[in-house]
Amino acid sequence: MTITSTSTRTGRFADSRPVRLAPLDILSLGLMGIRTRKVRAALSALGISIGIATLIVVTGIPASSRQALMSELSALGTDMLQTVPVRQDPPVLLPPESVDMAARIGPVTVASAVANTHAEVFRNDRAAAGDHTGLTVLASKLNLLQAINAEVGSGRFLSADTEKFPTAVLGSAAASRLGIPEITAGQPAPQIYIDRRWFTVVGTLEKTPLSPDIDRSVLVGWDAARGLRQFDGHPTVLYVKAEESQIEAVREVLPATINPELPGLVQVSRPTDALAAKRATENSFSAIFLGLAGVALLVGGIGVANTMVISVLERRREIGLRRALGANRGQIRGQFLTESVILSALGGIAGTLLGVLATVGYATHQGWQPVIPVTSVTAGFGGAVVIGMLAGVYPSVRAARLTPTEALATT
Secondary structure, three states, X not given: OHHHHHHHHHHHHHHHOOOOOOHHHHHHHHHHHHHHOHHHHHHHHHHHHHHHHHHHHHHHHHXXXXXXXXXXXXXXXXXXXXXXXXXXXXXXXXXOOHHHXXXXXXXXXXXXXXXXXXXOEEOOOOOOOOOOOOOEEEEEOOOHHHHHOOOXXXXXXXXXXXXXXXXXXXXXXXXXXXXXXXXXXXXXXXXXXXXXXXXXXXXXXXXXXXXXXXXXXXXXXXXXXXXXXXXXXXXOEEEEEEOHHHXXXXXXXXXXXXXXXXXXXXXXXXXXXXXXXXXXXHHHHHHHHHHHHHHHHHHHHHXXXXXXXXXXXXXXXXXXXXXXXXXXXXXXXXXXXXXXXXXHHHXXXXXXXXXXXXXXXXXXXXXOOOOOOHHHHHHHHHHHHHHHHHHHHHHHHHHHXXXXXXXXXXX
């Protein structure tokens, strides 16, 4: 009898212990509130999705606009320096190896040069000696276009296959003066007369705002220029492109690098004012991003918290019934906290997709390259989950504090 009584008493105590819910059971309870109130859940998720979509839009559209603006400012030569010898008598000459020496500076990305050949160019060999075009014939390195942000208008630029031969490329103004506006494929290439030699024109250039002198020049290969009578092989203008963040440092060391013996006789252009404008624009956009993102997240968090508080008020009968059937406070807290996180996560996913689509559509309409900051996308979903947790703390605690009699009596 004693053993039976003990067994019975032990069994009664075992039955009275609260049942632990597995994570899947808590997830199911959280989803149950969403499934049974689909309209309310949809509106709740819509509130957070609008906040997250706003976050992505207010960061993505300005980022796309900034990228377009940065590209325009970069085209103004924010990363380019020009180096010329100081004008004096006798003239100062840059060393022939100065291009290779400049290219060895760490932050330098491109180093190129042109050299004045002092040759005269004519449309044909019948022009009078004094009837020259007033154009400059320059020997050019093959990477010149990359260094000055220039583009080929028609034909092609000098290459390793053609630089040793008498071929030429015309600047935009030079092409107009010589009557050769473009090179047409499939037709015989026009020729011009330089220093008593015929040169075949293989291409023309678009206008080069960063280097107007190139527009009024005839470019020939460096090796081909060695056959001209007055060419001495010394660069006249050195073009250097470097990392924007290091452009001032490169400017400081450039004279001593390319002309160690006479660095004071080397003149280097200062960085363009567009670089200062570009840096100021980047800083102002960064401040705007932070402010707008904070407002969007705050609005979304308030919406979720408000929705969950109302949910607790509406579902007091459900809370009281579950408490009467044995659910403890921890299980009630877990149910409402899980529901809040799920609602916010669903809203975060929807808001992220909506924000990305809106940003891509608007940027494409404006002709910009769409830019979606990775941080805003990850913050969109991650922030939604965190907001859901924070917003669900008070409502879940409030729901757990309700006793069964209090919950059932106030419905």
